Amino acid sequence: MEKVTLIATATMGLEALVAREVKDLGYEEVQVENGKVTFTADVSAIPRANLWLRTADRVxxxxxxxxxxxxxxxxxxxxxxxxxDFIPVDAEFPVIGKSVKSQLFSVSDCQAIVKKAVVESMKKRHNIEWFDEDGPYYRIEVALHKDVATLTLDTSGVGLHKRGYRYLHNEAPLKETLAAAMIMLTTWKPERPFADPFCGSGTLPIEAAMIGQNIAPGFNREFVSENWHFIGQAKWDLARQEVEDMANYDQPLDILGTDIDHRSVDLAQNNAKEAGFGELITFKQMQVKDFRHRGKYGILVGNPPYGERIGELNEVERMYRDMGKTFQQHLDTWSVYILTSHEGFENVYGKKATKKRKLYNGNLKTDYYQYFGPRPPRQE
Incomplete structure (x- = not known):
């Protein structure tokens, strides 16, 4: 098997970032569409893409x-x-499906037909009538869009946002893939300070530490395709060795996460320890109006409360006003990046953003407000 076609699925708005990551892995034949990035590569791209892609949902x-x-x-x-060619005789191969703007709109019927068709194809090759399906797991998806059917096998298993470090989280956790995207959309470099004043369960600081030390997001988890025969153990071993070789564990980092809730701070500290960054990231309990940092030319990334619930809006807007005054007074050399669904954020914050970008936090449409600070002086 020389080449395969892979689809890295993406949350709306993150496709360009996923495409950039795919190209950074060395794959050139890349096609970008809504919600997905398609690329052609050697079979070894399956382990590498699963291990390295920070902003994709699955491969x-x-x-x-x-x-x-x-x-x-x-x-x-x-x-x-x-x-x-792909599914062995003992494989378990369930079928899932979806249909959008297609004449074949009954998903359950499409799933049943695809299952029957795959069984018939397997019968012909293996010359047997019954499959026990007690072996490796190969989940098939039939996706119909405008009468075009795309048939795929899921190589990831659990979604790629599940990095393996966040066993506990608060009420509204930020998805790890979105957190990584928020950081990658900034100008942050590992030599500069990084801060999150609404750290919650610690996702942004932990993702920043992984990016800062070039640690692959999938280094600490398993994937469903690890025991697929046509990939082989050697390719997975090679990909994991690459992950180890590329990590820069000696890179010093200045990462701070703060939150008004002491329970969130405890949770974030535990998650950071689980990820191996217990000594590297500092967490403190602090109100946003008291936020201070001795560092200069840092990057602040925040996902504050949005005020979506009834009765919360006035309190949230007061916090946004405090935030604007504090950041503009005490972080005058910093760049600030804030994600919120509040459409009047700039007015309440007290400053128009340099740039803003539409992103989806789950199903919620949000804007990513970007306030660019001065560039740090060039190092001699």
Whole structure:
């Protein structure tokens, strides 16, 4: 098997970042569409993409794509795909599905037809009538969009945002993939201070530490495709060795996370220890109006409360006003990046953003307000 086509799925608004990450891994044949980045690569890209992609949701292996207006068409064209090349005789292969703007709108029927078609394809190759499905796990997805059916195998298993360090979290946790994206959209470099004044369970500071020391986000977890025969253990071992070789554990970092709630601070400290950054990240209990930092030319990234709940808006707006005064007075050399769904944020904060970008926090449309500070003086 020389080349495979992979799809790195992405939250709306993060596709360009995912594409940049894919190219940084050395893959050039990259196509960007809404919600996904498709690329062609050697099979070794499956372990590498799963281990390294910080902003993608999962990595899927594309088996085939075709137009399907009838159930017969879906069955015959699915059956013609090379399923036995990928799925072994003892595999467990459930089918999930989705359908958008397509004539075949019954997802359950599409799933059943695809399952039957794959079984028929496997029967023909292996010359047996019954599959016990008690071996490795290969989840098939049939995704119909405008009558085009895309058939994939999920290579990730649990979503890529599950890094393995956050066993506990607060009420509204920031997804790790979005946190990484927020940091990657800043001008932060590991030599500069980094701060999050609304650290919650510590996701932003921990993701910053991983980026700062070039630690692959998947270094501490497992993937469903690790025991797939056509990839092989050697490729996974090589990819994990690359992760170890590329990490810069000696890179010093100045990362601070603060929160008004002492329980969140305790939670963040525990998660940082789990990720291996217990000694590297500082956490403190602090109100945002009391936030201070001795460092210069730092990067502050925050995901404050949005005031979405009834009765919270006045309190949140008061905090935004305090935040604007504090940051402008005490962090005059810093760059500030704030994510919120509050459409009048700039007015309440007291300053127009240098730039803003639309991002989705779950299903909630938010804006990422970016306030650029002065550039640090060049080092001699």
């Amino acid at each position: 899927k292996l594309k088996i085939g794509e075709f137009k399907a207006y009838t159930f017969d068409e879906l069955f015959e064209k699915t059956k013609a795909l090379p399923w036995p």
